[in-house]
Amino acid sequence: EEELAKKFPQARVARIDSDSMAGKDYYDLLRKFGRGDIDILAGTQMLAKGLHFPNVTLVGIISADTSLYVPDFRANERTFQLISQVAGRTGRSSKKGTVFVQTFLADQPVIKFALAGDFEGFIEEELKHRRACNLPPFWxxxxxxxxxxxxxxxxxxxxxxxxxxxxxxxxxxxxxxxxxxxxxxxxxxxxxxxxxxxxxxxxxxxxxxxxxxxxxxxxxxxxxxxxxxxxxxxxx
CATH class of the missing domain: 3.30.70.600 (Ribosomal protein S10)
Structure with a gap:
């Protein structure tokens, strides 16, 4: 939030996350953003789900590969889901949207599938991996x-x-x-x-x-x- 304010001094910047606000404050901030009273909204994964703002034309995902380092067999699935959901917040109207993704693993198949919106390709690749490793849904x-x-x-x-x-x-x-x-x-x-x-x-x-x-x-x-x-x- 501080860095955004420095880079874009004329923009109205706000931050949203579960640690910094209660339920009422959360919805008040979203309404302001939807009305156009806020230009840039920074937040955690909370912003990825269930929000519809037709005027959003740019989304940036910072450290998009972080969840891949989690030692859990659903790490690929969650990473794909998160990137797909966040990317889906932009370009929801007649205006063209742009998504920027920061990652150290640009060649990682999960990242590529998510950015391409290739759900079938991801599922096929992920199921091959899980079958080979005796993981759900096969074991x-x-x-x-x-x-x-x-x-x-x-x-x-x-x-x-x-x-x-x-x-x-x-x-x-x-x-x-x-x-x-x-x-x-x-x-x-x-x-x-x-x-x-x-x-x-x-x-x-x-x-x-x-x-x-x-x-x-x-x-x-x-x-x-x-x-x-x-x-x-x-x-x-």
């Missing part, structure tokens, strides 16, 4: 996330859990790939450390059977808090 996932304030205790518990999972998988000949334990991408929330174990299976049945057997086993020691997410929306 099923389950995320086991353990957390505790004491990292050594948490590490011991998740290692014991991994040993128990391996034993059950082997004993019951379950077709499950097990990854971890490993620090979760968001490795700490407040004072609690987070370690995860990821399960991959071609169908839901092996994972369901694993947890059915695991529930009958003696509790893992030392005791820590554990959550299980079947078909997780992300692996963060």
């Amino acid at each position: 099923r996932l389950a995320a086991i996330v353990a957390r505790d304030e004491n990292f050594e205790k948490l590490e011991a518990a998740t290692n014991a859990l991994r040993g128990k999972i391996d034993e059950i998988v082997s004993r019951n000949s379950l077709q499950i790939n097990v990854r971890g334990p490993m620090p979760a991408p968001i490795s700490r929330i407040q004072r609690s450390h987070r370690i995860q174990i990821i399960l991959q299976a071609p169908t839901p049945e092996p994972i369901a059977r694993l947890f059915a057997v695991l529930r009958k086993e003696p509790p893992i020691r030392p005791a820590v808090k554990i959550s299980i997410d079947i078909d997780p929306a992300n692996l963060l």
